[in-house]
Amino acid sequence: MRVWKFGDDIDTDAIIPGRFLTIYESAELATHAFEGTRDDFAREAKEGDIIVGGRNFGCGSSREHAPLAIKGAGITVVVARSFARIFYRNCINTGVLPVICPDADTIREGDTVEIFPEKGCLTANGVRHDIEPVPAFMQKIITAGGLVEYAHAIEELELCTK
Amino acid sequence: MSATITEKIFSGRCAREVVAGDVMMAPIDAAMIHDITGPLAIDKFMEMGGTTVFDPAKVILLFDHQVPADSIPAAQNHVMMRRFAEEQGILNYDVHEGVCHQVAVEKGRVLPGDIVVGSDSHTCTYGAVGAFATGIGSTDMGFALRFGALYFRIPESIRAEAAGAFAPRVGAKDLVLSIIGDLGADGATYKAVEFTGPAMEAMDIPGRMTCCNMAIEMGGKAGIVPPDATTHAYLASIGARTTRKEDLTPDDDATYAAWKDYDVTDLVPQVAVPHNVDNVVDVTDVAGIPVNQVFIGSCTNGRYDDFLEAAEVLGDETFSPDVRVIIVPASRTEYLRTLRAGLIERFVEAGAIVEGPSCGPCMGGAFGLLAPGEVSLSTSNRNFRGRQGSTEAEVYLCSPATAAASAIHGVITDPREVA
Ligand code: SF4
Numbered sequence: 001m002r003v004w005k006f007g008d009d010i011d012t013d014a015i016i017p018g019r020f021l022t023i024y025e026s027a028e029l030a031t032h033a034f035e036g037t038r039d040d041f042a043r044e045a046k047e048g049d050i051i052v053g054g055r056n057f058g059c060g061s062s063r064e065h066a067p068l069a070i071k072g073a074g075i076t077v078v079v080a081r082s083f084a085r086i087f088y089r090n091c092i093n094t095g096v097l098p099v100i101c102p103d104a105d106t107i108r109e110g111d112t113v114e115i116f117p118e119k120g121c122l123t124a125n126g127v128r129h130d131i132e133p134v135p136a137f138m139q140k141i142i143t144a145g146g147l148v149e150y151a152h153a154i155e156e157l158e159l160c161t162k
Numbered sequence: 163m164s165a166t167i168t169e170k171i172f173s174g175r176c177a178r179e180v181v182a183g184d185v186m187m188a189p190i191d192a193a194m195i196h197d198i199t200g201p202l203a204i205d206k207f208m209e210m211g212g213t214t215v216f217d218p219a220k221v222i223l224l225f226d227h228q229v230p231a232d233s234i235p236a237a238q239n240h241v242m243m244r245r246f247a248e249e250q251g252i253l254n255y256d257v258h259e260g261v262c263h264q265v266a267v268e269k270g271r272v273l274p275g276d277i278v279v280g281s282d283s284h285t286c287t288y289g290a291v292g293a294f295a296t297g298i299g300s301t302d303m304g305f306a307l308r309f310g311a312l313y314f315r316i317p318e319s320i321r322a323e324a325a326g327a328f329a330p331r332v333g334a335k336d337l338v339l340s341i342i343g344d345l346g347a348d349g350a351t352y353k354a355v356e357f358t359g360p361a362m363e364a365m366d367i368p369g370r371m372t373c374c375n376m377a378i379e380m381g382g383k384a385g386i387v388p389p390d391a392t393t394h395a396y397l398a399s400i401g402a403r404t405t406r407k408e409d410l411t412p413d414d415d416a417t418y419a420a421w422k423d424y425d426v427t428d429l430v431p432q433v434a435v436p437h438n439v440d441n442v443v444d445v446t447d448v449a450g451i452p453v454n455q456v457f458i459g460s461c462t463n464g465r466y467d468d469f470l471e472a473a474e475v476l477g478d479e480t481f482s483p484d485v486r487v488i489i490v491p492a493s494r495t496e497y498l499r500t501l502r503a504g505l506i507e508r509f510v511e512a513g514a515i516v517e518g519p520s521c522g523p524c525m526g527g528a529f530g531l532l533a534p535g536e537v538s539l540s541t542s543n544r545n546f547r548g549r550q551g552s553t554e555a556e557v558y559l560c561s562p563a564t565a566a567a568s569a570i571h572g573v574i575t576d577p578r579e580v581a
Contacts, residue, residue, distance in 0.1 A: 009347055009348070009438055011544075011546045013525075013544070013546040013547070013548055013549050014546065014547060014548065017526070017548055018525045018526045018527045018549070019526065019527060021198050021227075021527070022198075022228070022233060022235035022236055022238075022239060023235070024201065024202050024205070036547075036548050036552075036553035037547065037548070037553060055348055056347055056348035056351065056381065059347060059348065059381065060283065060544065060546060061282075061283050061525070061544075062199060062281055062282055062283040062285075062297040062298060062299055063198070063199065063299075064199070064202060064299040064300040064301060065202075082348060082351065084348070084351065084381060085351055085352050085381065085383055086283060086297055086298065086299060089298070089299060089302060090299035090301070090302075093299060093301035093302060094299075094301060135185070135315065136185075137185045137313055137315070146301070147206075147210075147301045147302065147304075147305055148206060148209045148210050148301065148304070151210035151211065151304075151305055151308060151309075152210065152211060157187060157309055157311055158187050159187050159188075159189060159311055160172075160175075160176035160178070160180075160186035160187055160188050160189075161175070161176055161177055161189060
């Protein structure tokens, strides 16, 4: 799977510029993904490709359009050294797996990456790197298939007040 | 046990002792949606099998990003949300009141000790009145609208304690920019930032809103100022009242991820230079850079107090004819106050364009976009590449005083040098 490599502090305005926020359809959003900052992405990204970022990936606005645009491009895994909080949560909720990898900076554009969540690692061109486990409560949502599916699955809300 | 404000708020709402790191499904006291993220949240709510929202009185709904509708899709989103509000019995502020964060606070929809979510990253602004407020995505919002609750991981807190008193022409925006410069754009990721100390105690609610608003620019989940007499006086002035009794003062010996001491006494006006909010320098380092557009407004600095500060710097001068000065009040209420004080007249006389309450050029959506190569000086909160138009334009962030001084001269100007 081809790696699209990005740097630190990639913000959601770069992932999907504000002028496209009236679009909600992920395939259509994908045609504008990284428009103006990385124009080859929308043209060439393929199903199964992986985005690798540096620190603080997805910072900025709460727009869920950002993971949707990425997902629309056929990408379901984003690896980064660290993620901005809202983006991380939005990924999980929309079915994009955010993978925290402290060695993300060593992965290069065009590398082939495979993810092994159950083993707590990924490989980049055959070299093994540790990845952080997803918190247990997030795991429940992922297992359900996303927050929408999770909402359907719960019978009673386990409120903290109970 | 000693606790941070965040731990106290969640303990209060969950009727048990809560500490940072706990994960829980907590009830929410208010949920805010606007024209950009609202339609998707409503879709998600329906996808989750939602038919009626958890409590219509707790939903804050309005349009601010693309108002009046700047495109046909925006107009359609407004129609869709209007219909939803009507069906659900939700009070709809529509295009009438202004920017979501200003409106949520000034209408008394957010109170000390509340847990509030908004599908907008600057929801953290409401910490100015002592609420735990955080931005969430549209799917999370769909869940919140359906169930009136949401999963939270209780964040660790960073204590930012500000001592001293501001010099003239230096204020809340300069303080928060300097803190972001210090902590970095991800320095508070997953954490709540508590703004405390004498400088915060002396600050009124608009200044506190400016500080809490920008907590997200250091990655923060929330920004909070301990509610005090100033908070309660403000709430009384808008006819709001809290019935909560619990003490929300953070304990000095609570467990903090970091404790940062600042002193504002010698602070000089700060500017965030392109293209990251944490590229913060003293105004003197960038003085003289020509600007094409100056924007005074947004949920960060679009209040009467901000316009007063700008007007004081402006005095009897006029704005440079080489600069487009765009002034956008953050709400109808703030607009009226500014108007009645004669400031709007002064700005227009000096050459500014004044637009109705909205987000305006802040996110490069509705109007006031930049061409490649242009430079904007903005009192808003983000200077990301492409945020206000072309990815080849540059955005500098500053206080209303610095914005006004620069607008007079057409170049970035230290507001302390303007008589
Ligand atoms: S004024 Fe700017 S930052 Fe504030 S809500 Fe509007 S677009 Fe967002």
